[in-house]
Amino acid sequence: MTSAEIHEFLDRFSRAWEGQDVKALGACYADECTVVSPIFGTLRGRMAVEKSYADLVRVFGLQQVRVDDVVIGNEEPPRAVVVWTVESTPCCAPSRTEARMKPVSKIVEATL
Numbered sequence: 001m002t003s004a005e006i007h008e009f010l011d012r013f014s015r016a017w018e019g020q021d022v023k024a025l026g027a028c029y030a031d032e033c034t035v036v037s038p039i040f041g042t043l044r045g046r047m048a049v050e051k052s053y054a055d056l057v058r059v060f061g062l063q064q065v066r067v068d069d070v071v072i073g074n075e076e077p078p079r080a081v082v083v084w085t086v087e088s089t090p091c092c093a094p095s096r097t098e099a100r101m102k103p104v105s106k107i108v109e110a111t112l
Contacts, residue, residue: 001078010067010082017065017086020057026050063088 001009009028016024026046029035035043040052056063069083 003072006072006078006080007070010070010080014065014067017053018063020062022050022053022057025053060088 013025013028016028026049029046029049031046033044033046033049035049035052037043037052039056043049043052064087066085067082068085071081073079
């Protein structure tokens with residue numbers, strides 16, 4: 001996968017996240033993937049990943065996603081580290097105060 005293809009993948013992923021398109025987000029993962037999430041722990045399989053995104057959408061509502069930095073390695077398989085900024089307003093919080101998250105997501109040995 002080329003650098004341009006990785007950036008295209010990240011654009012597609014960001015649009016799906018902002019659009020709250022859980023199925024499109026899930027399609028970014030292999031059927032038998034393993035994802036280690038700081039929020040959800042270890043997720044196994046696309047269905048578990050889709051459920052985690054559905055839970056995020058339910059709790060945090062509409063989100064704005066920005067890719068702050070991408071580091072792409074030259075090794076095989078392709079590897080990338082992505083720094084995201086995600087801003088949202090929790091739907092379930094009494095004060096509906098803005099929640100700001102800045103997770104570091106790592107796509108390591110992903111089939112991109």
